[in-house]
Amino acid sequence: MTPTITAFASSPDRGRGLARDMPVRWALEEVGQPYEVELVSFEAMKAPAHRARQPFGQIPTYQEGDLVLFESGAIVLHVAGRLPGLLPEEPAARARAIGWMFAALSTIEQAILYREIPTYTERDRPWFEARKPILDDQARRRLADLSDRLGRADWLDGAFSAGDLLMVQALRRLGSSRLLEERANLAAYVARGEARPAFRRAFAAQRAAFEAASAQRGGD
Numbered sequence: 001m002t003p004t005i006t007a008f009a010s011s012p013d014r015g016r017g018l019a020r021d022m023p024v025r026w027a028l029e030e031v032g033q034p035y036e037v038e039l040v041s042f043e044a045m046k047a048p049a050h051r052a053r054q055p056f057g058q059i060p061t062y063q064e065g066d067l068v069l070f071e072s073g074a075i076v077l078h079v080a081g082r083l084p085g086l087l088p089e090e091p092a093a094r095a096r097a098i099g100w101m102f103a104a105l106s107t108i109e110q111a112i113l114y115r116e117i118p119t120y121t122e123r124d125r126p127w128f129e130a131r132k133p134i135l136d137d138q139a140r141r142r143l144a145d146l147s148d149r150l151g152r153a154d155w156l157d158g159a160f161s162a163g164d165l166l167m168v169q170a171l172r173r174l175g176s177s178r179l180l181e182e183r184a185n186l187a188a189y190v191a192r193g194e195a196r197p198a199f200r201r202a203f204a205a206q207r208a209a210f211e212a213a214s215a216q217r218g219g220d
């Protein structure tokens with residue numbers, strides 16, 4: 001059965017592959033699983049029909065027969081568990097790869113988002129300029145630890161895994177920020193992930209969806 005995922009009809013990231021359908025698309029491409037995409041508007045996302053599959057009114061979701069899943073990490077884990085390519089067979093290595101998935105989402109991405117979100121929500125507040133370097137340093141500490149662990153390796157624990165997929169995607173949120181530039185091995189790690197054919201296919205697909213939506217609106 002071909003799974004269907006949901007993604008933004010018109011992504012606010014303007015096709016930069018930062019929305020959370022991107023790791024799901026990437027995982028599906030890595031394991032060679034064809035998929036369909038249902039594009040949803042902001043309005044449709046908040047409607048009861050979509051909330052029945054995603055309680056928070058967000059994308060992405062994943063439907064495969066009777067199975068309906070939300071949370072991009074859970075979806076990537078499900079995809080990685082169904083088909084080979086993203087998790088090692090050996091039980092201990094598999095458990096460690098899953099550990100890296102959680103580290104990506106709850107340790108690294110969390111620090112990146114703590115730093116990023118106030119730039120949207122608190123920019124005009126009197127404390128913002130004083131708080132910014134504190135948030136930068138918190139993220140920097142996490143990145144330094146990750147950089148030390150990665151060292152000169154290509155991937156976090158042997159072969160490329162779902163842990164690397166989510167970690168690279170989390171680091172992509174930093175864009176071309178100096179925080180990534182400061183850690184050359186992490187910048188190279190992200191570039192290695194982005195060079196994977198599966199990443200490129202996923203990226204092209206979400207970019208095409210954004211461009212089609214933008215052309216429909218008359219370009220912007």
Ligand code: GTB
Pocket residue numbers: 011012013014018019020021057058059060070071072073
């Ligand atoms: N924990 C959930 C998951 O991982 O699936 C989080 C899902 C989520 O945050 N979805 C966002 C959403 O639907 C889109 S991806 N937001 C609409 C809403 O909450 O009303 C987050 C996102 C949005 C925009 C950018 N961007 O513009 O760069 C990047 C990431």
